[in-house]
Amino acid sequence: xxxxxxxxxxxxxxxxxxxxxxxxxxxxxxxxxxxxxxxxxxxxxxxxxxxxxxxxxxxxxxxxxxxxxxxxxxxxxxxxxxxxxxxxxxxxxxxxxxxxxxxxxxxxxxxxxxxxxxxxxxxxxxxxxxxxxxxxxxxxxxxxxxxxxxxxxxxxxxxxxxxxxxxxxxxxxxxxxxxxxxxxxxxxxxxxxxxxxxxxxxxxxxxxxxxxxxxxxxxxxxxx
Amino acid sequence: xxxxxxxxxxxxxxxxxxxxxxxxxxxxxxxxxxxxxxxxxxxxxxxxxxxxxxxxxxxxxxxxxxxxxxxxxxxxxxxxxxxxxxxxxxxxxxxxxxxxxxxxxxxxxxxxxxxxxxxxxxxxxxxxxxxxxxxxxxxxxxxxxxxxxxxxxxxxxxxxxxxxxxxxxxxxxxxxxxxxxxxxxxxxxxxxxxxxxxxxxxxxxxxxxxxxxxxxxxxxxxxxxxxxxxxxxxxxxxxxxxxxxxxxxxxxxxxxxxxxxxxxxxxxxxxxxxxxxxxxxxxxxxxxxxxxxxxxxxxxxxxxxxxxxxxxxxxxxxxxxxxxxxxxxxxxxxxxxxxxxxxxxxxxxxxxxxxxxxxxxxxxxxxx
Numbered sequence: 001x002x003x004x005x006x007x008x009x010x011x012x013x014x015x016x017x018x019x020x021x022x023x024x025x026x027x028x029x030x031x032x033x034x035x036x037x038x039x040x041x042x043x044x045x046x047x048x049x050x051x052x053x054x055x056x057x058x059x060x061x062x063x064x065x066x067x068x069x070x071x072x073x074x075x076x077x078x079x080x081x082x083x084x085x086x087x088x089x090x091x092x093x094x095x096x097x098x099x100x101x102x103x104x105x106x107x108x109x110x111x112x113x114x115x116x117x118x119x120x121x122x123x124x125x126x127x128x129x130x131x132x133x134x135x136x137x138x139x140x141x142x143x144x145x146x147x148x149x150x151x152x153x154x155x156x157x158x159x160x161x162x163x164x165x166x167x168x169x170x171x172x173x174x175x176x177x178x179x180x181x182x183x184x185x186x187x188x189x190x191x192x193x194x195x196x197x198x199x200x201x202x203x204x205x206x207x208x209x210x211x212x213x214x215x216x217x218x219x220x221x222x223x224x
Numbered sequence: 225x226x227x228x229x230x231x232x233x234x235x236x237x238x239x240x241x242x243x244x245x246x247x248x249x250x251x252x253x254x255x256x257x258x259x260x261x262x263x264x265x266x267x268x269x270x271x272x273x274x275x276x277x278x279x280x281x282x283x284x285x286x287x288x289x290x291x292x293x294x295x296x297x298x299x300x301x302x303x304x305x306x307x308x309x310x311x312x313x314x315x316x317x318x319x320x321x322x323x324x325x326x327x328x329x330x331x332x333x334x335x336x337x338x339x340x341x342x343x344x345x346x347x348x349x350x351x352x353x354x355x356x357x358x359x360x361x362x363x364x365x366x367x368x369x370x371x372x373x374x375x376x377x378x379x380x381x382x383x384x385x386x387x388x389x390x391x392x393x394x395x396x397x398x399x400x401x402x403x404x405x406x407x408x409x410x411x412x413x414x415x416x417x418x419x420x421x422x423x424x425x426x427x428x429x430x431x432x433x434x435x436x437x438x439x440x441x442x443x444x445x446x447x448x449x450x451x452x453x454x455x456x457x458x459x460x461x462x463x464x465x466x467x468x469x470x471x472x473x474x475x476x477x478x479x480x481x482x483x484x485x486x487x488x489x490x491x492x493x494x495x496x497x498x499x500x501x502x503x504x505x506x507x508x509x510x511x512x513x514x515x516x517x518x519x520x521x522x523x524x525x526x527x528x529x530x531x532x533x534x535x536x537x538x539x540x541x542x543x544x545x546x547x548x549x550x551x552x553x554x555x556x557x558x559x560x561x562x563x564x565x566x567x568x569x570x571x572x573x574x575x576x577x578x579x580x581x582x583x584x585x586x587x588x589x590x591x592x
Contacts, residue, residue, distance in 0.1 A: 009415060011419060011423045012423055012426070016426065022430070053473075054414065060474065061473045087469065088486065089470060089474075107422045108453055110422070116429075137486060
């Protein structure tokens with residue numbers, strides 16, 4: 001896999017490059033701001049771009065804008081946006097059309113190397129990876145016994161704590177096996193939770209991880 | 225007052241046509257005093273004309289009516305001067321006005337007397353000069369003594385206003401500086417401690433991969449990583465409390481939209497502001513809206529909720545409302561904190577939440 005990185009803090013950029021290289025990933029370009037990243041992508045045609053949200057010069061949302069622009073120019077490119085905080089507004093902008101080949105993760109997720117590399121692979125393959133924190137924030141808007149006028153939120157508040165965790169990991173695009181490993185339960189138990197979630201939320205059951213993510217996002221009304 | 229009252233009386237006379245035009249009419253609503261003054265003025269004019277006629281008929285010669293005219297003129301002048309002085313506010317100012325009326329009348333008598341002796345009996349030196357100087361000195365001295373304390377009060381008031389202006393300005397500067405400082409701290413946390421912790425967790429992750437066959441070491445590394453994650457989460461919450469990231473990155477309207485989406489209240493947002501807001505105003509508006517929406521979500525059981533941001537002259541008006549159950553306590557701790565935040569900007573916060581239902585919270589934030 002060939003990767004371009006845009007990160008302005010040298011400490012993190014170098015750490016990330018070292019992490020990727022020792023796991024056999026080819027880092028073809030390193031940029032410090034949006035325009036440099038776009039030039040690097042145009043020049044090197046990588047499979048994946050890893051982009052920090054806050055980039056020079058204004059250190060606000062250049063990373064999000066650069067990611068969207070990169071996807072517009074190269075629809076086949078996978079883009080993984082890393083940030084120290086998650087905003088549902090950015091998530092919905094990034095997912096945009098069909099959400100294929102888009103990832104949005106908290107930066108500290110790089111610490112779990114195997115899960116991070118797995119996420120990279122899924123984004124490069126056109127999957128969707130959304131940080132579980134985004135889902136947690138969307139769920140936080142639906143307090144238990146909450147808003148009666150909104151049917152879907154009522155249904156969300158009917159989920160158990162465990163089911164909420166599974167839902168968040170599903171939105172992250174993980175397979176049943178990965179979810180089972182992360183929660184330290186058997187894959188069978190995960191399957192049972194997922195069946196329950198889909199039944200409670202009245203979603204059509206499906207096995208494809210990516211389609212499953214989209215169904216969940218649609219359900220959570222991440223605006224598109 | 226007397227001027228205004230005389231006009232209708234003259235009109236009434238002309239319309240009635242029975243009384244002579246030069247006689248004032250008491251029935252027109254004039255007080256005894258006004259009636260007497262009006263009568264005196266008219267009689268003075270009549271007398272002056274009469275004496276002038278007698279002099280003309282008497283074969284002319286030395287123009288003696290001039291002295292009578294002077295006397296009558298002084299009478300009318302005293303009348304006008306007294307009326308003018310009486311219109312001053314009571315106290316020292318009125319007393320000073322009375323003194324200056326007397327000084328003025330005396331000066332007119334002196335100057336006119338000199339003028340008449342000069343015209344009628346030939347040129348002389350300007351003898352009233354010293355008397356005029358004495359009169360004006362006396363008037364000025366009296367004014368200075370009488371108005372001395374008022375001048376001091378006015379000076380004190382000016383000094384007070386200047387101090388209030390200065391305090392208002394410097395307090396606003398302090399609040400702005402504080403808001404800017406909070407944003408700087410948030411940036412520093414983001415680029416400093418948070419970034420270092422992320423780098424730490426990344427290195428721990430790389431180490432963890434290498435010690436797969438040493439479960440004990442791997443366990444220690446995972447523990448360290450968990451601690452790092454907790455620290456990152458705590459710093460993130462801290463930074464969010466200082467300045468919500470979306471507010472810092474995209475401004476008030478984007479942050480409010482995200483906030484409303486998070487609560488899922490179907491809040492309608494009417495943002496009619498194109499102004500570049502100071503960080504302190506932006507933060508205050510954001511936290512007002514955040515608190516109001518939190519209360520709506522927690523307590524109101526509302527069907528509808530709305531946020532309006534309006535630019536008014538030098539003021540940003542923030543209105544957050546819902547059609548929920550109402551009865552919010554305007555002195556609750558959350559609202560008291562908001563009020564302190566708004567008042568630090570010289571703004572006002574009002575809460576309208578009748579027991580019958582509905583809550584509207586309005587903050588008005590000056591942003592000149």
